[in-house]
Amino acid sequence: MTTKTRILETALRQFNEIGTDQATVRSIAEEVGISHGNLCYHYRNTDALIEALYDELIREIDEQVFQIQPPDIDMASTVRSAGITFRLLYKYRFLMLDLVRITRRIGSLREKFRELMRLRRLQFRQGFQALISKGLMREEWAPGFYDHLTTNMLVLGDNWIPNAEIHFDEKGDVVVQYYLEAFLSLLVPYLTEKGLAEYRLVVAGANVGRREGGRG
Amino acid sequence: MTTKTRILETALRQFNEIGTDQATVRSIAEEVGISHGNLCYHYRNTDALIEALYDELIREIDEQVFQIQPPDIDMASTVRSAGITFRLLYKYRFLMLDLVRITRRIGSLREKFRELMRLRRLQFRQGFQALISKGLMREEWAPGFYDHLTTNMLVLGDNWIPNAEIHFDEKGDVVVQYYLEAFLSLLVPYLTEKGLAEYRLVVAGANVGRREGGRG
DNA sequence: ATAATTTTAGAACAAATGTACTAAATCTTT
DNA sequence: AAAGATTTAGTACATTTGTTCTAAAATTAT
Incomplete structure (x- = not known):
């Protein structure tokens, strides 16, 4: 090597x-x-190492996640993409643990991150659209609502790792799984019955999301 | 002075x-x-300064937020508490921007934070219970679901600030408001009609959360 | 094989920072 | 007013870290 x-x-x-x-x-x-x-x-210097590792992360994400485009999007691919991304972020978790300081110090990385964020926001939007058009996700209740959802998912997607670092003793897959489930549960209220059925099939350990009880 | x-x-x-x-x-x-x-x-040293400022934050939160106990909880108090907390966290935002490093270096602070997290989780639970018993929030769809919701709200509550720092150019109230609205929108799917009505009254600029369209 | 290039080790330097120390100044108390 | 305690400025030191430089070693190409 x-x-x-x-x-x-x-x-x-x-x-x-x-x-x-x-x-x-x-x-x-x-x-x-x-x-x-x-x-x-x-x-x-260490900054050069950080930049190199960041590029690695992006390369891996591109390779494994960004291939999936709207026509292919269904519940399974959505859940799978989220899982892959979560695991990749965990692999390079120092980036997420130190994002503020890193982006403050390395201006070029800050721009790259912001660009990535814009891209991911767009992808969420498109993903939602795809799920809606396939009857898996419900129409937006009110304008702007799915923007909030996107914001929340992006913030969570970036920041579950610092949270885990501070408040968890476990490491590795247990942690990833814990936050991944919480993350995915954000979608549940917005799924159609059909979407929910698919979701239950796809998400492991799925006592998550039964909805028969509710409704006002 | x-x-x-x-x-x-x-x-x-x-x-x-x-x-x-x-x-x-x-x-x-x-x-x-x-x-x-x-x-x-x-x-x-600077660590001593950090600890002193952390104690200040806790004192302010205790003073302004932790007074409100379950019997007093309604939609207005919930939204108000969230707002106060968001603004306080923003005032001491360096803590949130640097939480991992700080808690790694200052062991005592790490313990304090974890304790605070446990407390807040409990408060969320109690808050949900109070809202449910007042007919403002719906019963839990499935066991564990409101735990996910709590996790998400805690992670978001702690980490919107790093996100804002990196991806926003604005500072101050605009930012707080933006993330506060997104944060509160997490609750909306779980509110009863009554709860939603109160929510709309309380949340400013409330085109958020109209739900007539949806349902399967 | 020899020359050129790449890789490596180690020394040296400068800047920054926490920390401790001394002595002067200021404030309190009696 | 005098003694004691507190507060302050400034100096000095040790450590760490990034960074650069030199020369030796190893590798590659001709």
Whole structure:
């Protein structure tokens, strides 16, 4: 395995575990087993490492998620996309744990993130439209309502990780699953009966979302 | 005004504006117009300042929000509490912007935050119960569903600020209002007709939440 | 094989920062 | 007014970290 790759892997681990402030070119170099001078030859500083890892994340998301386009969207693909994204974000969780500081320091990353956010907002919109046109999701109750929903889903999608870091002791898949379920439950009130049926089939451990009781 | 107060005020401003990493005992002392030696006499280091400001936040929340107990809970008090909390969090937003790093570094604060989270979760539960018993909110569709709702509201309640910081250019009340509305909209699907009517009265600019269209 | 290029280790430097210390100044109390 | 306590300014030190530089080693190309 190339030195560059080993550096990136170790940097990712250290960033995730001790944060971008505690991980230094020296600490990473030490773990890789090279001199920090050498590390700086490959990556000028920690910011360069962060940018490289961010690009990796985007590449992986592009590869695995952004392929799915409106015609293919159904409940299963929606749930699957969310799951993949959640797991990828978790893999690169240091980015989410430190987003404010990182985007404050690295202006170019801030712009990239904002661009990504705009893109994802659009995709949510299109996704909702697709689900609606397939009779899986209900028409918008009132103008702007699905914008709120989108905002909430975007905020949650970006920020469940910091929350988990602070308030959870567990790590890994348990955590991802916990927040993923909560996240998906946001959709439930807006699904049609048909959508809900599909949703129940798709979401594992699905005692989530039975709705027979309710209605005023 | 006492030196200690002036220090706290300036620290709050600098933390909010440039972050807890860029603000140093020296930069704060300089703005206050005292020597950094003097500042360290009052507050040993920036961590001490952070803790003091956190205690302030908790004091203000206790004072303004935690007074309201279940018997008094209705739609108006719920919306009001949310608004007050959102504005207080925004006042001390550096805490939310840097929560992970802060709680990683200051163990005692981490415990305090987790305790606060547990308390708030309980309060949400009780609030929901109160709203249900008053016929404003519907019974839980399925067991665990309102837990998801609580999780989502807690995550959003803590993390809209980092989101705003990164993706918004505006500052202040505009931002608070934007996220507050989105946050409150989470409740809407679970309100009874009566609850929805009260909600519409209470929430300003309320074209939010009209529901006549929907249902399957 | 030899030259050129890339990679590596290690030293050195500068800047920033928390922390401690000293002595002067100011305020309280008696 | 005098003694004691508190507050303040300024200095000094140790540590950390990013960054640069040099020269050696390893690799690649010719």
